[in-house]
Amino acid sequence: MSNEPVWRKSTRSNGSSGNCVEVADNxxxxxxxxxxxxRDGGTLAFGPAAWRAFVSLAKTHG
Structure with a gap:
């Protein structure tokens, strides 16, 4: 496994408005x-369990 993040654009990003986030979960x-x-403005870091909880909540209330 690499120590470098592999970034992917969130499937929920809205490309037409420019409101996009990238996630590295590798x-x-x-x-x-x-x-x-x-991309140079900072990065947020989450533990995997906290990230899963956030995504689950976002899917439920999004």
């Missing part, structure tokens, strides 16, 4: 999230 023990428009 790293052990963490999930990274960043703004596609400002």
């Amino acid at each position: 790293l052990p023990g963490r999930v990274l999230v960043r703004d596609t428009k400002d």
